[in-house]
Amino acid sequence: MTSSIDIGQFLDVFFEESGELLAEMEGLLLAIDISSPDKEECNAIFRTAHSIKGGAATFGLTDMVELTHIMESLLDKIRKGSMKLTEDHVSAFLKAKDILKRQLYAHHQKLPVESNISTEVLGLLRDLSKQSTVDLDATDVSDHSQAIAKSTDEPLSSEEVRNFFRIELPQITTDDLEALTAELALKGDLKLEKLPDARTVLLLETSSTFDDVVAICSFLMDPKDVHITEVSALSNAVETMGCIPVDDVCGNAVTSDEYGLFEPLNRDKTAGDMPFPTKDIDNSIFLASAHAFPKKEAADTNCEKSRSGEVSVFNQDSRYIRVNLEKVDQLINLVGELVITQAMIDQHAGRIDAINHEQLLNHLTTLARNTRDLQESVMSIRMMPMELVFSRFPRMVRELAGKLGKKAKLITIGGATELDKGLIERIIDPLTHLVRNGIDHGLEEPHVRLQNHKPETGIITLSAVHESGNIVLQVHDDGCGLDRETIVRKAMDCGISVSDEMSDEEVWQIIFAPGFTTAKAVTDVSGRGVGMDVVKRNIAAMGGSVDIHSIHGQGTYVTITLPLTLAILEGMLIRSGEEVYILPLLVVVESLQPVSGQIREISGKGMVIRVREEYIPLIFLHELFAIPSRLAEPTEGIVVVVEALGKKAALLVDSLIGQQQIVVKNLETNFRRIPGVSGATILGDGSVSLILDVPSLLSISNQLYTKPTSSNLALS
Amino acid sequence: MSEFVRPIDEDVEEGEDCQEFLTFMLGNEEYGIDILKVQEIRGYDNVTRIPGVPDYIKGVTNLRGLIIPIVDMRIKFKLGVSSYDHLTAVIILNINGRLAGIVVSGVSDVITLNPNQIQSLPNYSTILKSEYLFGLCSIGDRMVILINVDKLMTSPEMALTENDEDMV
Numbered sequence: 001m002t003s004s005i006d007i008g009q010f011l012d013v014f015f016e017e018s019g020e021l022l023a024e025m026e027g028l029l030l031a032i033d034i035s036s037p038d039k040e041e042c043n044a045i046f047r048t049a050h051s052i053k054g055g056a057a058t059f060g061l062t063d064m065v066e067l068t069h070i071m072e073s074l075l076d077k078i079r080k081g082s083m084k085l086t087e088d089h090v091s092a093f094l095k096a097k098d099i100l101k102r103q104l105y106a107h108h109q110k111l112p113v114e115s116n117i118s119t120e121v122l123g124l125l126r127d128l129s130k131q132s133t134v135d136l137d138a139t140d141v142s143d144h145s146q147a148i149a150k151s152t153d154e155p156l157s158s159e160e161v162r163n164f165f166r167i168e169l170p171q172i173t174t175d176d177l178e179a180l181t182a183e184l185a186l187k188g189d190l191k192l193e194k195l196p197d198a199r200t201v202l203l204l205e206t207s208s209t210f211d212d213v214v215a216i217c218s219f220l221m222d223p224k225d226v227h228i229t230e231v232s233a234l235s236n237a238v239e240t241m242g243c244i245p246v247d248d249v250c251g252n253a254v255t256s257d258e259y260g261l262f263e264p265l266n267r268d269k270t271a272g273d274m275p276f277p278t279k280d281i282d283n284s285i286f287l288a289s290a291h292a293f294p295k296k297e298a299a300d301t302n303c304e305k306s307r308s309g310e311v312s313v314f315n316q317d318s319r320y321i322r323v324n325l326e327k328v329d330q331l332i333n334l335v336g337e338l339v340i341t342q343a344m345i346d347q348h349a350g351r352i353d354a355i356n357h358e359q360l361l362n363h364l365t366t367l368a369r370n371t372r373d374l375q376e377s378v379m380s381i382r383m384m385p386m387e388l389v390f391s392r393f394p395r396m397v398r399e400l401a402g403k404l405g406k407k408a409k410l411i412t413i414g415g416a417t418e419l420d421k422g423l424i425e426r427i428i429d430p431l432t433h434l435v436r437n438g439i440d441h442g443l444e445e446p447h448v449r450l451q452n453h454k455p456e457t458g459i460i461t462l463s464a465v466h467e468s469g470n471i472v473l474q475v476h477d478d479g480c481g482l483d484r485e486t487i488v489r490k491a492m493d494c495g496i497s498v499s500d501e502m503s504d505e506e507v508w509q510i511i512f513a514p515g516f517t518t519a520k521a522v523t524d525v526s527g528r529g530v531g532m533d534v535v536k537r538n539i540a541a542m543g544g545s546v547d548i549h550s551i552h553g554q555g556t557y558v559t560i561t562l563p564l565t566l567a568i569l570e571g572m573l574i575r576s577g578e579e580v581y582i583l584p585l586l587v588v589v590e591s592l593q594p595v596s597g598q599i600r601e602i603s604g605k606g607m608v609i610r611v612r613e614e615y616i617p618l619i620f621l622h623e624l625f626a627i628p629s630r631l632a633e634p635t636e637g638i639v640v641v642v643e644a645l646g647k648k649a650a651l652l653v654d655s656l657i658g659q660q661q662i663v664v665k666n667l668e669t670n671f672r673r674i675p676g677v678s679g680a681t682i683l684g685d686g687s688v689s690l691i692l693d694v695p696s697l698l699s700i701s702n703q704l705y706t707k708p709t710s711s712n713l714a715l716s
Numbered sequence: 717m718s719e720f721v722r723p724i725d726e727d728v729e730e731g732e733d734c735q736e737f738l739t740f741m742l743g744n745e746e747y748g749i750d751i752l753k754v755q756e757i758r759g760y761d762n763v764t765r766i767p768g769v770p771d772y773i774k775g776v777t778n779l780r781g782l783i784i785p786i787v788d789m790r791i792k793f794k795l796g797v798s799s800y801d802h803l804t805a806v807i808i809l810n811i812n813g814r815l816a817g818i819v820v821s822g823v824s825d826v827i828t829l830n831p832n833q834i835q836s837l838p839n840y841s842t843i844l845k846s847e848y849l850f851g852l853c854s855i856g857d858r859m860v861i862l863i864n865v866d867k868l869m870t871s872p873e874m875a876l877t878e879n880d881e882d883m884v
Contacts, residue, residue, distance in 0.1 A: 337781035579765065625767035670815045671776060671785040672877055674766055682778045688764040 014055040015108045016322075021048045022101050023391065029093050030394040034085055042079035045093070049075055052100065064103050067118050070125045071096050077129075092124045094395070165213050167202040168227040176221065183216050325421070328381050335371075335378045336663045336682075342371045343684040379568075384424045386464040386473075387415035392428065393435055397460055400439050407446050407456050408439055413463035419471050423562060426542055427473070430535040434475040434558050435460060437531065442479030442556055452553065454478070466564075473560040482508055482550040491516065508548035512536040543569070543586055569664050571681070571691065573657035574640065577627040581653075582662060582681060582691045589641040589648065591656060596635050606701070609639060609650045616641060616650045619701045624676065630654060644694040649701070651692075664691065676700050734830045739860050740807065740820040743795035746858055747820075748827065749865040753809050757823055760786070760804035770875055779808065779815065785876055788819040792874075796821040811869045816876055827860065829853055834862065845873075 025048040032041050053068035071093060077083040099118050106113040167184075169177070177200060184190050188206030204213065213228060349364050390412040401408035419427070443449075443458035450456055461476040484507050491498045491510045498510065510516060514533040539546050544562035563569070571582040590611075598610045599618060607618040618639070622629035631637045631654060640651045662681040667674060667690075678693035737748035758779075763786050765775040772792035776783050786806060790796040798819075806817040834851040848871065850862035870877055 333781050340781070627767070665781075665783050667776070667783060670782060672875075675768060677766070680764075680776060680783050682781065682783075685762075686778055687762045688776050688778050688783055690764065690766065 011059055014059060015104060018052050018055055018104050019101075021052050022097055022104070024048050026094065026097050026395060027391055029090050029097070030398065032085070032090065034087055034090065037078070037085045039079065042075065042085070046072060046075040046079050059107075061103070061107055063113055063118060064100060064107070067096055067100055067103070067122060067125075070122060070129070074125055074129050089128060092121065092128055095121045096125060163206055163210070165202075165204045165206070165210070166229040167204060167213065168229070169200045169202065170221060170226065171199055172221055180216070184213070332378055332382065335375050339371055339375050339663075340682050340684065340686060342368060344686060347684060380418070382421050383418035383564075384421050385415060386417045386419055386424070386471075387412075388424060389428055389431060390415050390462055390464075392432075393460075393462060396432065397435065397439060400436060401443075401458075404440060405445065406439065406443050406458060408443055408458045408460055410435075411459060411461045413461065414465050417464035417466055417471060418564075419464075419562070420564060423542055423564075426538065427560075427562070430538050430560070431462070431473065431475065433531050433535050434560075435462070438475055438477035438479065438556065438558075442477035442481075444480050467561075471562050471564055473562065475558045475560075476555060478555040481552040481554055481556050482511070482548070483552060487511065504550075505548075508550060511548070512546070543584070569662050569681075569691070570659065571662045572640070572659050573683075573689070574621075574638075574651075574653040575655045575657055576621045576625070576653045577629045579625075579627055580657065580683070580687075580689045581621070582689055583640060583642065583651070583694070584678075584691065585659060587642045587644050587694045589643050591638055591640045594635050594637075594639045594652075596633075599634055607634075611641060611650070614648070616648050617701070618650045618652060619697065620652045622652075622654075624697065624701060642694050644698060647698060649694070649698050651697070662689075662691070734828050737827050737829060737860070737862060738807070738823065739825045739827060740805070741796070741822045741824055742789055742793060742820055745795060746824060746860045748853070748860045748862045749807075749809075751826060753811060753865050755808040755810040755815065758806050758808060758817075759802050760800050760806050760819060761802075773875065774819065777817065779817075782815060784808070784815040784817055786817040786819060787874065787876065790819060790821060809865060809869060811866055814877075816869055825855075827853075827855055 025045055028041055028045045028048070032038070032045070049068045049072045053065055053072060056062075056064035056068060074083070074089070075093075078085050078089065096118075099121050102117060103113055105111075169180075172180075181190060181192065181202065184202060184204055184206075188204055190205075191203040193201040193203065206213070210228070214226075345364065346368060349361060352360070354361060393412070394410050397408050397410040438460050439458075443460070444452070444454075446456045449458065459478045461474070463474045463476070465472050484504060487507055487510055488498050488500075488502075491513070494513070494516055496510060496513050496516065498507070512532045512535070516532070536546050539560055539562070542562055544560055547559045547561075548556065549559065550556040569582075570585040572585050572588055574581050574583055592611070594609055599607055600610065600615070601607050605617075607620075608615040609618045610616075618634070620629075620634070621627070622631065631652070634652055637652050637654050638656055640653060640656070642649055642651055662683075664679045665681055667677065667680050674690075676693055676697045677690045678696070679691045680688050681691060683689050736751040738751045738754050739746050739748040741747075761777070763775040763777045766773065766785075772788050774786045774788050776785050788798055790798045800819075804819060805821075805823045806819050807823065808815060808817045833853050835853060836851055837846055837849055838852070848864055848868040850864045853860050853862065868874065
């Protein structure tokens with residue numbers, strides 16, 4: 001290949017866009033109504049396959065071209081109504097999509113592509129194509145057979161513009177020549193002539209435009225070396241390749257409809273009823289759009305509609321820019337800084353005379369508001385819609401239900417609800433688990449559902465809403481609900497202590513215990529009992545909580561409450577000696593002023609405090625952190641009861657300062673992890689304050705009291 | 717810190733192999749570090765103590781939104797008196813993108829050295845282990861000990877990075 005244009009720079013764009021197109025394809029396939037497919041949806045699916053094919057062909061990824069080509073052919077029949085869409089089609093297309101994804105990944109990572117991965121699905125698609133004749137009614141059959149008869153050397157419909165080209169090729173390899181002739185043969189009637197100096201001249205009669213032919217050739221050789229002459233029926237106007245602007249050549253990268261790998265399939269050439277003529281739909285617009293290449297003028301008027309379709313995609317694309325996440329984080333940091341500076345100015349402004357400096361104070365108020373707005377907007381950059389997570393589930397629900405012989409429908413609500421990108425990524429696994437559970441344990445078999453006067457198809461609902469600074473995610477199934485008795489019985493088998501007096505809510509919490517399962521048999525879906533505890537732990541690690549609400553026979557609600565972002569935390573500021581620390585408000589249960597009778601010493605085990613009917617281990621923060629404390633007696637301080645990982649502890653501090661939102665900063669960026677500290681933040685006065693890591697504090701204090709010799713954090 | 721802007725010694729020839737060093741005092745000794753590792757010099761202010769770390773790690777401070785550790789070299793190497801006021805100099809180092817501040821007795825000079833001026837270390841023990849040292853040089857009647865600051869700051873001995881032994 002001797003192309004003078006470096007197309008390598010587009011490769012990354014191709015990988016990224018193909019990934020998006022594949023995701024889009026899957027979404028469309030799952031959304032389509034099989035009994036009466038929407039024409040626009042069929043067209044949209046077709047376009048995704050077509051676009052991927054175009055890109056793949058540009059970069060010579062023949063395996064992907066082969067697969068998308070056959071998909072496209074089949075889709076073409078479906079969207080034109082010459083074949084009925086069936087469940088089998090959708091399944092086959094989904095399979096093909098998965099294979100394409102693997103191929104795409106392999107190409108991207110420059111891994112060797114398993115040559116046989118597509119064999120099965122190719123066979124499947126080919127079989128489906130063959131079935132077409134069976135499905136067709138009488139008129140369609142005749143159309144179809146006509147189409148079959150319309151092989152490459154048949155003249156095309158007389159309504160189309162006929163162009164004649166003489167293409168004089170340079171010396172090229174046999175492979176390239178074969179590829180080119182195969183390509184051009186699909187465009188129309190092709191004849192080969194040999195020149196005396198072993199070069200080849202191609203004579204092409206086609207409805208394609210000059211630009212199209214140029215584009216095809218430019219993929220195999222340097223455009224400068226090819227001489228294409230348009231031999232019009234009226235005149236012998238001559239144009240040469242050399243004058244074609246580079247942009248235009250790029251913009252026309254792929255125009256081919258067929259790749260000569262298979263026999264031509266049903267190609268309806270009547271212009272009028274071609275809502276989306278494949279010819280001249282310029283795939284590379286997808287590629288080119290990212291680089292703002294001028295879009296080529298439509299050559300055929302019957303392409304107008306398809307073009308406008310593409311243009312809307314073009315416009316949509318240009319509404320987004322891809323930005324490195326680091327830059328966004330940097331921006332967020334800087335704005336955080338600005339907010340702190342603004343708070344400092346505010347502090348000083350509080351001291352100045354309000355009457356003499358009225359104007360200044362007004363401006364400062366405006367500045368404060370603008371700063372807050374700016375911070376909100378900047379934080380929103382990192383926010384992603386939940387739709388990104390939800391879009392993974394239709395496929396999973398479909399397949400899992402199929403595997404388990406159940407019928408399930410997924411409803412998603414609030415896909416536009418936004419969540420921090422970091423959390424979005426981490427919520428996928430827990431949600432997947434809950435949805436699996438809902439289908440496997442929740443939904444009943446179709447016949448059981450009918451017996452219980454429920455619709456045969458179970459409904460799984462995924463919803464997301466914002467609720468006072470939190471995001472609330474809910475997974476609901478309208479299945480059999482949790483069975484209290486089974487859980488209690490199983491809990492006893494697993495050695496978990498239970499009693500009959502436990503409330504339903506407490507019983508439901510048992511399913512979060514490690515190793516607990518109610519499944520009768522371990523399947524590859526669920527039942528291993530390593531699920532719910534992991535779900536709970538993961539969500540707790542994100543600073544969230546999980547609740548279950550279930551009604552026997554009616555279904556189960558699992559509710560996850562998460563903070564909107566990891567970067568901001570609701571914190572309680574506490575003072576110990578001269579130092580200020582922050583406790584995440586989430587772990588704080590209550591705070592109280594201890595009285596002397598409440599505190600007891602357990603020999604060798606430290607102190608405990610009696611809070612109502614409970615004895616809670618007492619941790620002296622100043623002792624733990626070696627802070628010179630002003631406290632002579634514990635009763636002079638404040639006890640903050642905290643809870644983490646199901647364990648309670650009482651933290652003795654000097655005083656509480658207040659509660660505020662803090663921006664969490666990582667200590668490890670420039671320093672290292674410190675036991676008992678999860679991070680740091682910058683307070684309004686510019687000083688750094690450490691955020692206490694309660695679980696780690698608890699384990700430190702445990703060690704401390706089992707080894708009475710060390711009085712504080714011992715260092716080597 | 718006004719000394720910092722003093723012109724470079726003119727008797728030193730500029731050349732391709734020349735390297736600039738920032739020199740600072742620790743007690744009565746003068747040390748030099750590669751100036752390319754120095755991000756800035758600032759005062760000692762608003763350092764938050766961190767529990768459970770060696771005494772020479774004074775804590776962390778807010779450097780325009782970044783939280784960076786501050787190490788007092790005077791304590792670490794037992795040189796000079798450790799007192800803190802607005803004149804206490806902190807050199808902010810950038811070691812492979814990680815920032816850390818070191819407290820020194822005073823910043824003295826920027827010197828340009830060509831490789832010939834750097835002598836190898838005499839084989840005697842200094843307070844700093846010789847593996848963290850780069851060489852010696854004399855400027856007039858002063859002797860400057862050149863520190864390999866990369867190696868020093870990332871060493872387990874400084875306990876500034878994650879690779880040292882877990883303390884819990």
